[in-house]
Amino acid sequence: MLLPIARFEFRYLLRNPIVWVTAAFTFGMFFISMNVAGFELGSEGGLFRNAAYATLKNYLSISVMFMFVTTSFVANVIIRDDETGFGPIIRSTPITKFEYLFGRYLGALAIAALLALLVAPAMWLGSLMPWADPASLGPNRLVDHLYGYFLIALPNILVHSAIFFALATITRSMMAAYLGVISFVAGFFTLQDALSRPQLATAVAVAEPFASRALRDAARYWTVPERNAMLPDLTGALLYNRLLWIGIAALFLALAYAVYRFADQGMSKRERKKQKLAERAGGAAGFSPPSASVGGLKPAAPPEALLPNPQHDNAALRTLVWMRTRFEARQVIKSLAFPVLMGWGLYTTIFVLLTQRYPDYLPTYPTTLSLIPEIEDAFRVMLMVVAIYYAGELVWRERDRRVHELIDASPLPNWAYVVPKTAALAIVFVSMLLVNVLAAITLQLSLGFTDVELGKYVLWYVLPATFDSLLLVAVAIFVQSLSPHKAVGWGFMALFLVWQELNGMARYVNHNLLNYGGKPKVPLSDLNAAGSFWMGAWTFRLYWGAFALLLLVIAHLLWRRGTETRLKPRVVRAWRRLAGAPGWVAGAALLTFIATGAYAYYNTNILNHYETGDESEVAMAEYERRYGRYSGVPQPSIEELTLDVAVFPKERRAVTKGRFLLRNLTAQPISDVHVRLADDGGLELTSASIDRARLIVDDRKFDYRIYRLEPPMQPGDERLLTFETRRWHRGFRNNQPQTTLVENGTFISEMQLMPMLGMDKSGLLHDPELRRKYGLPGPMEPPRLEDISPTTKQSFENTWMKKSDITVSTDAGQTPIAPGSKVSDVTRDGRRTARFVSIAPLRPRFSIQSARYAEKHRRHRGIDLAVYYHPRHAWNVDRMLDAMAASLDYYQANFGPYQFDHFRIVEFPAYRNGAQAFAGTIPFSESVGFIADYNEPGTIDYVTGITAHEFAHQWWPNQMLAAETEGYTVFVETLAQYSAHMVMKRLRGEDQTRRFLQFELHRYLQGRARSNEEPPLARVLGQDYLAYRKGSMVMSLLQKRLGEDAVNRALRNLLARYKFKDAPYPRTLDLIAALRAEAKTAEDQALITDLWERITLYDLKAGQPTATRRPDGKWDVTLPVEAKKFYADGKGAETETPLAERIEIGLFTAEPGRGAFDKSNVLLMERQPIHSGRQVLKFVTDRKPAFAGVDPYNYYIDRDSGDNVAPVG
């Protein structure tokens, strides 16, 4: 019987349109993923569209996407019978419970399984299409599909179908199943990121239901060629994950079988109670004849005489609206789904807040500012679900509950449907969001953080989120009033959301005026609150709010009152109903819509520049065609800079008067000076002139000018360039606001203040595909390391200004800051003016800042160390000053003297992240170090780390420039990262190194896996994963092997040669030579080659160590070690190479890098010769070691860094 029942179910489902829609959707999606640009799906970062890994991800995503579909199939196979009342008939036939339940389930499962199988033909056929780009496709391999289908997709479908089938069948409620799916999905996506902490990696990989984590982890460090062709082994987390979840699926099926009552439906407790109540009431019952006396009520002749007459005045209407609103709101809040949704929302909020306090293990104080984006993210989906779900419920409630005839025949006015229903949802949203805020505040207080800012929660979160949700509600109500059925309306809204999300990603519709609910971002900051950014967002909210109101008026006009449900008669009637108040409201909404739209347009397109992504690409291509050829034309350098910057924070305006004293530092005469603006359109060059020069090109569109020098500048000649610029952020932009000049927390870089000299290619289109598209010549080839010419090339930014004299004026309440020693500081007539003069050469890279700061200074070795900070962000100021002092000491002792008499950390708003290093000044984002929380034990001291890193930039590159060629960033980031690491080592001891290095190693390996081609470190071109991460690993290992002093000596010598020198500049070749000069042995020389000139990977693994007590009380320790070494090429292909190096072996009483591990836990640490293959090392120790390992602090690049240390058995 099982199979016939399954077959029946299968055929039954084939008539379900969802099946066919899903089939078309699945096939179409994966078909075009093979051949349509910009639609790669599983393929990413240079993978083939049909790469093995992409194929697996496609099967993964289809199985996740199928959840709702599969649930709609399997959940109602049984419930259907109860709803139609057909159940008892079927259950009285001779089929068994097993056949009934699982026959039905199997039939539905088979459909879902078959649908997922469509991925294979879709991808295969898609890859054969003539318009498919052959370069983006690899061979189609059956085995990828078999793996993806049978190990990923099918088990996933089995798992969720079993769970939701069981849920629906046991609870006898589709609703429960759908809520289950929603919670499941919301939980999955919300917790995905929250659980990204590496300690949990394996546990999460096993426990996560779709195996997406296990899959990702397995291929975590795979390079592109590997992911193109390799399939993960079915071992470890992946295997356990599959077994675990198939087991869970079986468990749910068994549960459904055990709990489902076949023979007798019975009555639930609640139903029984209801029935009893009904019986009791019915028994007592009957109508009391009106003449009889009941319960003390006096008999009355005609009953109507007793009843008050209705009123239809305004007071009655007010009561009506209020009561109706309350009633609707209560219906939502008391509905079964609401507490579930709320509970889930709260749970995820709290969970996210707790875990997100540790982004990369860097806990921060739970400031309101930092929590708002988190709770917003955590709750976003929930708000959408509530908006769409309840809008449908509310619109259809009377009809669904069959009370519509009662309500519709009562004299409530027509508008008393839409208005209270919308208002009720507004109340629901506000209360949901307030509860959400309450959770956040509870968290703050429970962490001992008492600076709760309720106003910010309300203004920055509750109000905007409520408004935005209501915008969605308006659409949903509108759609539901047109839709013939609630489910159709829901489906349409789901499509609407998908469209909006896709649009959000791809920006098909770019302008907020055309994109429903679109608005500019409102960046938040403690320094500057919401600034004036909220105005743009609220203008658009008003605009779309007016539109939403129009939708609601239409919904009102089309409202189904009475038993007429057809659309056409309602449309006809709508015109008549427009007269009066609805007409006035619609008119007012339309006027508001037009007025705010015009105002928004004036702001985004007239006061500010607006262009679509395509337009900006076209412009960039045009820019290159016109001026790209001038790149490399020799230009004079700025020898002296004089600037007078007047900042008007309230007006968001700055006027700059400047003067460049130019000098020709090249060896040939210069006849043309190219003056251009290189910021993103906020800067105007109001005037410019050069001595003895004539303007020959004046391109206002691209802000590009060429001055012909008459006579040309001979080598060594000087010329004066004077200019005036204006920066004025008026109104608001369409999307990303201008954040440089704000009311409090202005942070402007030199590019945003003054013109640049000479063309530079860095801002042009680099993507080869885009270059082809716009007909630009070939890919941009970076200069090669071996090429000598970059060493003599002077670019605008890569030169020394010998002098700078910068005056900044701002509002009296703010502190102006610019590079240089402050020589005067006067406040007069409401303006504060400070002048800064540099006592040492500096690069033309700097920033001007102005805000209401608190200051803390410390004098250390004659240098004024200072932190300028938001008065409420005082937590880590002393730590920063300590870090500065420690860095200064280390760097002066090891690299050479510091060039300025001051060093400043200056806080800037959280609009940008991180910290930057300019001469003597580090602008430091408020979101980085200022709110770091060190109350948590074991926190990595990243404030000190960042401070030390940025301080190191005062040497690298602010004392030594490098040639702009391959390896350039080594001179900036690698050296700074190394220096900071040495400061940290000095402060915290070497034994803390493992955590730091593991972190760097992970980031390197991850970056490597995502890159198309990896150069050796000596040839790095701006890849952060190399310059920072690998660089840091390489330098750490070198200082370990050559000695810290030797490495520092090498750097010191190099610096001495190039300090404050103009061209020729050093290359990494010179740095490597300096290091080689310190290497004493052939082994060390080979190591330098391996680290700098090759891509070298190690695989070091500790076997099971043993410790046995000797008669003399000491311990015999054995440690088996397995070792391998590989060279990889740029694409990731590896060849094994013999390993024979002396590598550190460590014996410990605690696990290195965990908890409070320190020096006292180290029993032994010594270098031992290690060769490829297996070897057993023997030691004698005084105490018993608990852990033993090879390269225990992870100095070597090893993809499995966790197995270097093993507990002693």
Add this chain to the structure above:
Amino acid sequence: MLNLQDVSHVYPNGTRALDHVTLSVPRGMYGLLGPNGAGKSTLMRAIATLQTPTEGTIRFGDLDVIREPEKLRRTLGYLPQDFGVYPRVSAYQMLDHMAVLKGVASPADRRTTVETLLHQVNLWSVRRKMLSGFSGGMRQRFGIAQALIGNPQLIIVDEPTAGLDPEERNRFLNLLAEIGENVVVILSTHIVEDVSDLCHRMAVLADGRVQLEGAPQELIHSTRGRIWMKVIDRGELSHYREQYEILSTRLFAGRTVLHVLSDRDPGNGFTSADAGLQDVYFSTLAQSRRAA
């Protein structure tokens, strides 16, 4: 009081539910009798402003119901044939809510209204219970209570006695009769006794047309002497069907009692029977069937 002129309604699927219905309903109880599918509910909904008829006019006093449904609703009490309830709402809350909808705004007025009505329909003791847990009879009583809010001048009750036990039905009809003295009450039903017990006037609706209209007593009178009965064996029924126009058959003690309509004595053992409203009804239906 209530006048319907040429009211027709055609549903989108082509069904002509009402076919030129013209009726004049005075104050008092008015019975609308008809078999299932006769168009009773459509007519009721049309009068209750829930369905705009395709053609015709409906006037209540001076009021054009189709033009200004809002005005009629202010004085309308309507008990639909079949209605549901909101979940998780008690009888008291729901009645209170309905009172607000009907314009009883002040809390004091509402309390008086709700308490009086709950007592009157004997739901006082279960006022805090959820409506969704009510039995059919209780729900029906709630329905009549809400229809009485605000002293309506027009009360429409559609099949109100369906699902009530005989005692409940009795009490319900008493209550209606009491109210029906001063206002227009239209009672639609397919149960003949409901009409004969209560109504001063009545109409029979079949196939969307008014087949008969008048006071029950007069109508009964008009068929006097034309109704004949005979008790036969069950097996003979088909034989009789061919020969006579049978109004009704019912079983009595295992045998079949036949009523036939005939102007003259049909002979063959038939005896004259006392005509009831039932016979009037059935004879009207028989005529309408013949006409069709």
